[in-house]
Amino acid sequence: MTTFAETTATAPCDSLRRSATQVLLGNWTGAATVPSRALYPHQWSWDSAFIALGLRHVSPRRAQRELETLLSAQWGDGRIPHIVFNPAVPDGAYFPGPDFWRSATAGRAAGASPFIQTSGIVQPPVHALAAWLVHAADPAESRRRGFLPRVYPRLAAWHRYLGGARDLGGGGLASVVHPWEPGLDNSPCWDAALARIEPAPPGSFVRADLRHGSAADRPTDLDYARYVRLATTYRDHGYDDARTPHAFAVEDPSFNALLIASEYALADIADAIGADAGPHRRRAEAATAALIGRLWDPVDAIFHARDLVTGAAIAGHSVSGLIPLVVPGLPATIGKALARTLHGPRFGLGRVHLVPSYDLTAPEFDGNRYWRGPSWFNTAWLVHRGLAAQGEEEAAGLLREQFLTSAHRSEFAEYLEPYTGDARGILRFSWTAALALDLLHAPVAQDAAR
Numbered sequence: 001m002t003t004f005a006e007t008t009a010t011a012p013c014d015s016l017r018r019s020a021t022q023v024l025l026g027n028w029t030g031a032a033t034v035p036s037r038a039l040y041p042h043q044w045s046w047d048s049a050f051i052a053l054g055l056r057h058v059s060p061r062r063a064q065r066e067l068e069t070l071l072s073a074q075w076g077d078g079r080i081p082h083i084v085f086n087p088a089v090p091d092g093a094y095f096p097g098p099d100f101w102r103s104a105t106a107g108r109a110a111g112a113s114p115f116i117q118t119s120g121i122v123q124p125p126v127h128a129l130a131a132w133l134v135h136a137a138d139p140a141e142s143r144r145r146g147f148l149p150r151v152y153p154r155l156a157a158w159h160r161y162l163g164g165a166r167d168l169g170g171g172g173l174a175s176v177v178h179p180w181e182p183g184l185d186n187s188p189c190w191d192a193a194l195a196r197i198e199p200a201p202p203g204s205f206v207r208a209d210l211r212h213g214s215a216a217d218r219p220t221d222l223d224y225a226r227y228v229r230l231a232t233t234y235r236d237h238g239y240d241d242a243r244t245p246h247a248f249a250v251e252d253p254s255f256n257a258l259l260i261a262s263e264y265a266l267a268d269i270a271d272a273i274g275a276d277a278g279p280h281r282r283r284a285e286a287a288t289a290a291l292i293g294r295l296w297d298p299v300d301a302i303f304h305a306r307d308l309v310t311g312a313a314i315a316g317h318s319v320s321g322l323i324p325l326v327v328p329g330l331p332a333t334i335g336k337a338l339a340r341t342l343h344g345p346r347f348g349l350g351r352v353h354l355v356p357s358y359d360l361t362a363p364e365f366d367g368n369r370y371w372r373g374p375s376w377f378n379t380a381w382l383v384h385r386g387l388a389a390q391g392e393e394e395a396a397g398l399l400r401e402q403f404l405t406s407a408h409r410s411e412f413a414e415y416l417e418p419y420t421g422d423a424r425g426i427l428r429f430s431w432t433a434a435l436a437l438d439l440l441h442a443p444v445a446q447d448a449a450r
C-alpha cells in the first residue's frame with residue numbers, strides 16, 4: 001500500500017496533490033464547489049468551509065469566493081442556510097429541493113433572500129475558523145480584496161443567531177433542531193429522540209439520494225420520513241425558533257465545539273481589522289464553561305449530547321463527543337482523557353481506519369451506514385487538529401498518515417468502512433480532497449495550538 005510517512009514532496013504526495021486538485025476543479029461551479037456532482041449538486045454550508053481550507057492551497061482567491069458565495073445567502077436573522085440551491089440544477093436532482101423548503105416565502109419573516117433559494121436549517125459553524133485560515137494562507141491578497149472586513153459582520157451575525165435564538169436550553173449552548181444540523185444525520189445518538197417523531201406518510205416524498213449510491217450506505221426510508229416531518233413543521237412555523245414546537249432539540253458537543261473554535265477565530269479576525277475582540281473571547285470562554293458543565297462526562301471520558309426535550313444526556317458514544325479536542329484552552333485533563341478514549345476499544349485509534357463515527361462496541365454500530373459507524377474524513381481532520389493542539393503529536397501524526405493513505409486509496413471517498421477501509425458513499429467527494437490538500441501542506445496542524 002502506498003504510504004505518506006514522509007512529509008517531503010515524494011512522488012505519491014505529488015500524485016495525491018494533483019488528483020485532489022482535480023477533484024476540486026471538477027466540482028467547481030463558477031462561484032462555489034459542490035460536494036459531489038451527482039449526490040449533492042448544490043452548495044452545502046459546512047462542506048464549503050472544509051472545501052475552502054483545501055482550496056486556500058490551490059487558489060486563496062477562490063477559497064475566499066467559496067465562503068463569500070455562501071455568506072451572500074445568509075438570512076436577515078443571521079442564519080447561514082445548510083444548502084444554497086443552484087438554479088441551473090434541474091428540479092428533482094436533489095430532495096428536499098427548493099420547492100420543499102420554500103425559503104423565499106416561508107422564510108420571509110426570518111429574512112431569507114427573495115432571490116436566492118436555500119434550505120431553512122443550518123450546519124456546524126466552521127465558517128469563521130475557515131475564513132481566518134483562508135486569510136492566513138495569503139494575507140496580502142486577503143487585504144487587497146478586503147476579505148476580512150467584508151466577512152466579519154456576517155460571521156458575527158451568524159454567531160449572534162446561534163447564541164441567541166438557538167440557545168433553546170438557556171444554558172449558553174447552541175441547539176440543533178434537526179438531525180441534519182449537526183451533520184451526523186442518522187447517528188444512533190438521535191434514535192430515541194427520532195422515535196418520538198410521527199413519520200411523514202411514505203408516499204408523500206421521493207428520495208433522490210438512492211439513485212446515486214447503495215441503499216445500505218444511506219439513512220433508511222423511515223429516517224427520511226422523520227427528517228421530512230421535522231423540516232415540514234419548522235417550515236410551516238416560518239422557521240421561527242421561538243414559535244416552532246421543536247420535537248427534536250439537542251445540544252451537540254461537536255456543533256458547540258466548532259462554534260467556540262470559530263468564536264476564537266472571530267476574535268483573531270476582529271484584532272486583524274481593528275474591531276473589538278474582547279466580546280468574542282469572553283463568549284468563547286463562557287461557552288467553553290457551558291460545554292464542560294453541560295456535556296462533559298468524566299466517567300465515560302467523552303462529551304455526550306443532551307436531549308432538551310427530556311433534559312437527559314444521550315448515552316451513545318459518538319465521534320462528536322471527541323471533537324471538543326479542537327477547543328482552544330480545553331483543560332489538559334479533559335484533552336488527555338479524550339485521547340485515551342480515542343485509543344480505547346470504542347474508537348480503536350490505529351487499529352481501524354481513521355475514527356469511526358460511532359462506538360465500535362455498541363450493538364447499533366453499522367460500519368456501512370452513513371453516520372452509524374463509518375469513518376469520515378472531516379471528523380478525522382478535526383480530531384487530528386485537536387490532537388495536535390493537545391500536544392498528542394504521535395497520535396496526530398498517525399491519523400494524518402492514515403488520512404492521506406486512505407484518501408488516495410479510496411479515490412477521495414465520502415466515508416470508509418472502519419475495519420476494511422473500503423470506500424462507502426460516493427467517490428471524488430470534495431471535502432475529502434480539500435482536507436487531503438490541507439494535510440499535505442503541513443506535517444501537523446501547526447496553527448492549531450494557542
Ligand code: DGY
Nearest residue numbers: 082095180183185209
Ligand atoms: C443529505 O442530503 O444526505 C444531507 O446529509 C442533508 O444535508
